Amino acid sequence: MYWDQLTSPQIAELDKNIPVILPIAAIEQHGAHLPLATDRMIGEHHCQQLNKKIGDKVLILPTISVGCSEHHTDFAGSLSVQHSTFLNQMTDIANCVVKYGFKNFMVLNSHGGNLAIAGTFLEIFGYRNPQCNVVVATWWKIALEKLKKLNKSGQGGAGHAGEFETSLMLLIAPKLVQKDKIGKKTNVPTFDWAEGDMLAGGKAGLYRTMKAMTPSGVYGDANYGTKKQGKQITKIVGKALQKIVLDLYGK
Numbered sequence: 374m375y376w377d378q379l380t381s382p383q384i385a386e387l388d389k390n391i392p393v394i395l396p397i398a399a400i401e402q403h404g405a406h407l408p409l410a411t412d413r414m415i416g417e418h419h420c421q422q423l424n425k426k427i428g429d430k431v432l433i434l435p436t437i438s439v440g441c442s443e444h445h446t447d448f449a450g451s452l453s454v455q456h457s458t459f460l461n462q463m464t465d466i467a468n469c470v471v472k473y474g475f476k477n478f479m480v481l482n483s484h485g486g487n488l489a490i491a492g493t494f495l496e497i498f499g500y501r502n503p504q505c506n507v508v509v510a511t512w513w514k515i516a517l518e519k520l521k522k523l524n525k526s527g528q529g530g531a532g533h534a535g536e537f538e539t540s541l542m543l544l545i546a547p548k549l550v551q552k553d554k555i556g557k558k559t560n561v562p563t564f565d566w567a568e569g570d571m572l573a574g575g576k577a578g579l580y581r582t583m584k585a586m587t588p589s590g591v592y593g594d595a596n597y598g599t600k601k602q603g604k605q606i607t608k609i610v611g612k613a614l615q616k617i618v619l620d621l622y623g624k
């Protein structure tokens with residue numbers, strides 16, 4: 374079910390064990406071949422799949438579309454809010470949900486730049502709401518081991534606008550993928566301890582803007598993206614997501 378498609382009396386009458394999902398995303402550059410809405414569309418795609426499978430056991434909130442993307446703003450079109458603004462937005466919405474009596478609150482993240490502040494939200498909101506299960510999940514992390522097996526582009530290939538995101542967009546919105554604009558991998562290497570992608574983080578964090586990480590804005594290799602892989606990712610992530618939601622629901 375979608376939160377904003379129900380009426381107020383319907384929300385009031387719902388079983389309060391139903392997990393409520395807040396999708397958080399980004400509107401930011403994804404190289405020359407993918408649209409700015411890529412992270413929002415991918416997050417909403419995973420939610421739609423979940424709704425198809427277990428729609429009566431999950432409640433999906435409207436997405437917070439604009440996330441923390443300051444490091445992308447050297448590229449035109451990227452939008453960003455400050456970490457404090459984003460934390461307040463998540464907290465304000467979660468406070469409303471809890472006020473209506475819901476016991477299971479989950480943030481579903483689809484953008485790397487939101488990871489740190491989503492973790493902070495988990496610590497603060499979880500502590501202040503001991504009556505609730507508070508969860509933060511990022512789609513590529515909940516099924517990491519299985520996703521690693523799908524990876525064809527090797528280390529550093531499944532990064533921002535790279536193999537996986539391109540595969541998903543070829544499935545979700547093929548008309549928005551400009552395949553002729555896909556170029557060679559442009560990851561700029563630094564220290565070995567700082568290297569990482571969606572599948573394996575670096576040993577230590579080294580701050581760089583996206584422009585410094587990759588002049589094309591793509592971190593990874595989009596050439597390996599396929600619609601077939603998009604379907605495989607959807608299935609793997611869908612299963613993992615469904616397990617979390619049903620575990621929280623507990624029925």
Ligand SMILES: [Zn+2]
Binds near residue numbers: 411412533534538
């Ligand atoms: Zn993305």
